[in-house]
C-alpha cells in the first residue's frame with residue numbers, strides 16, 4: 105500500500121512530456137503518418153512490446169496540448185480510413201497538435217524500484233515543411249533575397265511560370281510611390297507564381313516565403329504583401345520611404361521578425377525530436393528539375409536544424425532537438441525488391457547534404473516507411489521474365505497490378521534521367537477494421553518509433 109502511494113507520487117513527479125515534431129513538404133504524408141503512429145499506440149501492446157523493454161499498459165488521446173494550435177483530428181482521419189469506401193484524409197493547412205498519454209511500467213532503472221507505472225505525454229505537432237524554407241531569409245537582406253529569387257526566375261522552368269508576375273512588375277518602377285492596390289496585386293501574382301511552381305508538372309519545392317503558399321492564420325494579412333523587387337537603379341538614388349522598394353523592404357523585414365523568427369522561437373525551439381518526411385519517389389517520378397528542387401529544399405530544412413553551431417544563429421535561438429529522422433514515405437508504392445535502393449537513394453541525398461551541414465549533438469538517421477501499407481508485392485510472368493509487381497487499388501486506374509520499375513540507388517546524374525524506367529502511381533487504402541484489435545498495416549513505423557522515442561520508454 106505504502107509502496108503503491110509512493111509510486112503514484114513519483115509517477116506524477118516524473119511524468120514526462122516529449123514534443124515530437126512531424127514536418128515535410130505538402131503531400132509528403134504527415135497527416136497519414138501521425139494517424140498511423142497514434143493508431144499503433146492505441147493498439148499498442150504488440151507495437152510497443154517488440155520495440156522496447158517497457159511494459160506497456162495503455163495509451164489514450166487527451167486532447168490538444170497547445171492552445172494556440174488547432175487540434176490534430178485523428179478521429180476524422182481514422183473515420184476516412186474505416187468507412188466502406190475508404191479514402192485518404194484531407195490535405196491540412198498550417199500546424200496542429202495532439203497529446204497522447206502513454207502509461208507503462210519501466211523494466212529497468214531506479215523508477216522501477218519505487219513501484220507503479222510511468223506516464224509519458226507525447227505531444228505530436230504537425231507543421232508544414234514549407235515554413236522551414238524561410239530560415240535563410242533571416243540571413244538575407246531584402247536586396248539579397250530579391251537578387252537571388254529574381255535570378256532563379258531567369259531560369260526554366262521558373263521563367264515561364266513567372267511570366268505573368270514579371271510582366272506586371274514592369275508596371276511597378278521600384279522607386280515610384282507605393283500604391284496599395286498595385287502592391288497587393290504584385291504580391292498576389294507572386295503568390296500565384298509560387299503556387300503554379302508547386303502545382304505544375306515540375307512540382308517545385310524550393311518556394312519562398314513559405315507562408316505565401318501556406319499562410320495559416322495570416323491569410324490576407326498585409327505582412328504577406330510584398331514580393332522580390334530589384335533595387336532602384338543608380339539614377340534613382342532619390343527613392344524615398346514611400347516607394348515600392350522601401351515599403352516592400354519594410355514588410356519583408358517585418359515578415360522575418362514577426363513571422364519567421366517568432367515561429368522558431370515559440371515552436372521550433374521547443375521540439376525535442378523531429379521527423380522530416382519526404383516523398384522522394386514522387387520527386388523521381390516528376391523528373392530532374394523537381395528532384396533537384398526538392399534536394400535544395402531538403403538542404404534548407406537540414407540547415408534549419410543547425411542552430412547549435414556557434415555563430416550567427418546561435419544568438420537567435422538554441423534548439424533542443426537531439427534526434428532527427430529523415431524518412432522517405434510511401435514505401436508501399438514500390439515492390440519489396442526496390443526497398444534497398446530507395447533506402448540507398450535517401451541516404452545519398454541526406455549524406456550529400458550532411459557534408460555541408462554539421463549536426464552537432466543531433467543524432468540523425470534515414471529510413472523508408474509506409475505509414476499505411478496499401479499494396480503487396482507479387483511476381484508475374486512477363487514475356488518469359490519473372491517481374492515483381494504491386495497489387496493494390498490504384499486511385500485513377502482500374503488495373504490492380506503495377507510494375508513500377510527500378511529505383512536508382514544513387515542520385516541520378518543529369519544525363520541519366522532519360523534512362524530512368526521508374527513510375528509510381530497512387531493507391532487507395534484498404535478499409536481499416538478496428539475490431540480485430542490490430543493497428544493499421546504499415547512498413548517500418550515501429551522502427552521510426554524505436555529511433556525517435558524508444559530510449560524514453562526504457563527506464
Ligand SMILES: Nc1nc2c(ncn2[C@@H]2O[C@H](COP(=O)(O)OP(=O)(O)OP(=O)(O)O)[C@@H](O)[C@H]2O)c(=O)[nH]1
Nearest residue numbers: 130131132133134135136192195196434474475476
Ligand atoms: N500508399 C500510400 N500513400 C500514402 C501514404 N502516406 C500518404 N500517402 C498518400 O499521400 C497523400 C498525402 O498524404 P498526407 O498525409 O495528407 O500528406 P501531408 O504531408 O499531410 O499533406 P498536407 O496536409 O497537404 O501538407 C495521401 O492522400 C495519400 O494519397 C502511405 O503510407 N502509403
Ligand SMILES: [Mg+2]
Nearest residue numbers: 134135195196
Ligand atoms: Mg496534412
